[in-house]
Amino acid sequence: MLRVCNHPMRLGILGGGQLGRMLALAGYPLGMRAMVLDPAPEPCAAQVCEHRLGEFDDYRALYDLARSCDVVTYEFENVPVESARWLADRVPVFPPPRALEVAQDRLVEKRFLQELGVPVPPFAAVDNRPQLDSALREIGLPAVLKTRRFGYDGKGQQVLNSAADVEPAWTTLGGRPLILEAFVPFDREVSLIAVRGRDGSTVFYALTENQHCQGMLFQSRAPLTDTAEELTERAQEYTTRVLDALDYVGVLAIEWFQDGGQLLVNEMAPRVHNSGHWTIEGAVTSQFENHVRAVFGLPLGSSKVCGYVGLINLIGSHPPLPAMLAVPTARVHTYGKVPRPRRKIGHVTFVAATAEEREANMTAWLDRFPPEADGSRQEPQP
């Protein structure tokens, strides 16, 4: 029961969080079964599929995954590249481990993009205090000092607005490999989610506008209702360079700073992405289904958007389930995670016939369930 062995389409997933959970759920209607590898005893994906308890560098666990699965993928980018490579010698691993390697180091990623002619904000490597000073002279202020590795949801970042911010930022982050990036002016943040199949065929989802709160994605909207076409083409063209350079397979998400007609990469994620959760109800084929289609070498599904779609993350805690389900326009997704401040524990999707209706629905939700200033909520979980 719920064992993946002897099943024709077995998907191994490194990581057992909500992304792994939603990948497993998307695979079931296609006849797939998933096994997640995760060091946590009760990762939320383990509620919906098989779980192999183990660290990502536990080669016995990796061996079990390789032996039990037909394809292996990952749901977050901080898996050791060596583990992905070791697996790739034994079982097909998609996206390619090289994508993991590029995406998990901000400096490697920026240099890689720069070589492809994909615009990125000015940046400089910072490995010690003198390098920080020279980087500041080169980049100027404002700037953002970031760890090169293991940053997510705004963690491992310090904004430098004035010279007075430099020393505290160094105290917090110094001693690890860092990168200083110019704090570029931008109108908004957008993301493009692409899927590339094993045969090189590619589909793109609608360019999505994202609003962050304290470094965490809070709201997304698609499609853009202004100046979208030219911008979309540009984003698709840049993204195609990345996909082709990596001989990529699966979902790739790229977050951009948009300043007028200009796009600069903020970061890329070689996996399904929070800003694409709206595709479950808002697109003909979800990013999750298209990712599993891609890694199994199956034809990709249509990424067409079904109206005007909005997404609100449930962060820290969520209102009681009956209250959420009483909102007729809301499509509620909880992840089975224990509420904790600054933790993504669910999301809500709104699909409307017009952009105005979408805004009205999202506003009504936020009026009814205002998020706390710290990103959590007062209400207890039901």
Add this chain to the structure above:
Amino acid sequence: MLRVCNHPMRLGILGGGQLGRMLALAGYPLGMRAMVLDPAPEPCAAQVCEHRLGEFDDYRALYDLARSCDVVTYEFENVPVESARWLADRVPVFPPPRALEVAQDRLVEKRFLQELGVPVPPFAAVDNRPQLDSALREIGLPAVLKTRRFGYDGKGQQVLNSAADVEPAWTTLGGRPLILEAFVPFDREVSLIAVRGRDGSTVFYALTENQHCQGMLFQSRAPLTDTAEELTERAQEYTTRVLDALDYVGVLAIEWFQDGGQLLVNEMAPRVHNSGHWTIEGAVTSQFENHVRAVFGLPLGSSKVCGYVGLINLIGSHPPLPAMLAVPTARVHTYGKVPRPRRKIGHVTFVAATAEEREANMTAWLDRFPPEADGSRQEPQP
């Protein structure tokens, strides 16, 4: 892992087929976990949730279900009523066992509907050979002789067109409690799927047109594009009588013969229904999600239809997965079942902006993948 214990919303399901499977999948985003009770060692729902192996009258198994779950429901109507009643003394059971009792005996069902003033075809009980002759005199020909219990997908039925058909039908079916029903003329078969919450609130899905093949549902379409409004109101009014009389909770499906403006009940099913599978993509809230919302006492979701929707069942076998997924308009659902003639092993949904587009999509699918005359297909499963 994948155990339902200690989880706040645990759903027990009597039966582990595709309906239980899709109920379990619908419950996950709401934070539920399901456990199916099924006597088969590998029912297809066991691929996606916990499975308690046991007969439906195995009281140790029923006890485990009652102890492990907060609510118990069923995915097919041939569960022993005594088991449902025994469970209902220990844990909330929805729909109410009385609904099961009514629906699992064609004679009891017809008498129940008749008392409510809900029109049914003329019928008569047939317990022995002399009763068959008097029933034939009363009902006339053509007529259908059916077993009162355990019939599904056209099994346990014999059509009597002429006097010559009577003896062979009796040879096949005689010795069991039977019912003779008039073979009523009808334009088409339609079904109405209703959901009633614990608080009595009710939503209806769009009236659905069904085409059967050899007694099995083959195609469904919603909404009706002709004369629908008055007919819909009539069907909703009759269905409300049934829901109220049973103090019903959950999804109830009623199949009707439509003859002009007249509706006669063919049969009712106290569960999610094949003719409502289109609601997964074709309605704001699927019948599966609304059923779990209802039985847990949660607010019901919108049943609004999202365009013009069609459903084609995959019976016996299905085309290779890559071929099916290459059809951009098809939303493919496989059930993880072993192909076998006359077995429902999946379905495909089409959602279109117009009725014409829906027809074109369905026709293209059937042209590409013509079903065999016996309801199975030539192509091997991939």
